[in-house]
Amino acid sequence: MNFNLIKSFKYEMPTKIIFGCGVVNQTGKELEKLGVKKVMIVTDRGFIESGLVCRLENSLKCSKIEYVTYNKVQPNSGDKLVKEAANIAKDENCELTIGIGGGSSMDTAKAVAVMVTNTGNIMDYAGMDKIKNKPLPNIAIPTTAGTGSEVTIWAVITDHEKNYKTGIGSFMIIPKVAICDPELTISLPTHITAATGMDALTHAIESYVCTATQPISEALSEKAITLIGEYLRIAVANGKNIDAREGMLMGSLTAALAFNETRLGIAHSWASPLGAHFPISHGLVNSILLPNVMEYNLIGNPEKFARIALLMGENIEGLNLMDSARKSVKAVRDLSTDIGLPQRLKDVIDISEEDIRKMANEALQSGNNLVNPRKPTLEDMIEICRNSM
Numbered sequence: 001m002n003f004n005l006i007k008s009f010k011y012e013m014p015t016k017i018i019f020g021c022g023v024v025n026q027t028g029k030e031l032e033k034l035g036v037k038k039v040m041i042v043t044d045r046g047f048i049e050s051g052l053v054c055r056l057e058n059s060l061k062c063s064k065i066e067y068v069t070y071n072k073v074q075p076n077s078g079d080k081l082v083k084e085a086a087n088i089a090k091d092e093n094c095e096l097t098i099g100i101g102g103g104s105s106m107d108t109a110k111a112v113a114v115m116v117t118n119t120g121n122i123m124d125y126a127g128m129d130k131i132k133n134k135p136l137p138n139i140a141i142p143t144t145a146g147t148g149s150e151v152t153i154w155a156v157i158t159d160h161e162k163n164y165k166t167g168i169g170s171f172m173i174i175p176k177v178a179i180c181d182p183e184l185t186i187s188l189p190t191h192i193t194a195a196t197g198m199d200a201l202t203h204a205i206e207s208y209v210c211t212a213t214q215p216i217s218e219a220l221s222e223k224a225i226t227l228i229g230e231y232l233r234i235a236v237a238n239g240k241n242i243d244a245r246e247g248m249l250m251g252s253l254t255a256a257l258a259f260n261e262t263r264l265g266i267a268h269s270w271a272s273p274l275g276a277h278f279p280i281s282h283g284l285v286n287s288i289l290l291p292n293v294m295e296y297n298l299i300g301n302p303e304k305f306a307r308i309a310l311l312m313g314e315n316i317e318g319l320n321l322m323d324s325a326r327k328s329v330k331a332v333r334d335l336s337t338d339i340g341l342p343q344r345l346k347d348v349i350d351i352s353e354e355d356i357r358k359m360a361n362e363a364l365q366s367g368n369n370l371v372n373p374r375k376p377t378l379e380d381m382i383e384i385c386r387n388s389m
């Protein structure tokens with residue numbers, strides 16, 4: 001196997017990770033260790049209604065931590081919402097934010113932490129290392145197994161005026177503590193389990209084949225691909241299967257630990273404009289785009305794609321390298337079909353050729369393309385999206 005023989009690299013992971021059933025009860029103790037007295041919980045109404053937030057609140061009460069709750073997070077969190085929450089956090093003298101929920105809640109909590117200590121609009125800090133003043137610390141508690149935001153330097157926020165989704169990237173916003181409790185994912189609806197799980201698989205695969213990977217991210221990606229290949233179908237079939245929920249939460253965590261240092265690829269380059277302009281979830285965009293992006297990328301790193309096929313249980317015995325690599329595309333298509341996700345964009349959104357051309361320019365600007373194993377042109381980007389129609 002011809003892996004990237006990189007002579008030097010950096011791998012940085014300052015987040016303390018606490019994983020296991022019931023660990024949400026340890027949140028108060030972790031806040032005591034951080035010397036924090038008052039926090040803002042950032043979440044969405046659905047999570048409050050699920051009743052699971054009580055477990056977090058009880059833990060805070062046991063440790064005598066005061067809290068205010070901001071529960072207006074939407075699927076694609078925007079700058080206005082961040083401003084509103086940050087003003088409340090400032091007025092209430094909160095010392096830390098806790099993002100509990102899916103990627104939007106955790107990302108909003110990171111962005112709120114930034115806007116408590118920085119002026120202007122959160123969009124002023126879009127891009128890499130643009131934050132000026134040290135944000136409040138934040139803690140992330142995922143309730144989906146997908147985004148991996150609990151251990152990443154990224155907060156993805158929507159600019160509602162420009163209808164554009166962008167990332168704020170900085171080690172200053174990486175969570176102090178990631179509290180990964182599989183029990184919090186048990187009540188996730190089937191379609192969200194499926195789509196978020198495919199997002200995690202996309203993270204693992206895009207990081208694994210990209211030009212910026214190194215041995216630590218490679219090992220983490222391999223673990224993630226294996227876990228998701230093994231457990232996503234089971235988690236979709238029976239959400240109450242705690243082994244499957246554990247496997248998926250560990251899969252999304254390890255995938256994020258892999259890509260945090262590498263960035264991603266073309267599927268994620270397309271996810272931002274498609275998610276900003278059309279009502280389609282991030283996970284579903286990735287699920288539909290991923291096999292088409294993989295097909296395009298095969299010649300860029302065939303050894304890695306052949307390895308993905310093996311990790312996902314395909315038999316590649318007797319096949320040449322390219323045919324082995326192609327089996328990885330089949331494995332991903334089979335998985336997304338088995339878990340009942342749509343296979344084409346037109347099954348979900350009404351998208352025209354003109355829309356594709358417009359968004360392709362946006363997708364081509366993404367920093368993820370810099371590490372993609374094949375360098376895309378504008379026409380390549382258009383073709384990949386067309387093939388996903």
Ligand SMILES: [Fe+2]
Nearest residue numbers: 147199203282
């Ligand atoms: Fe993603």
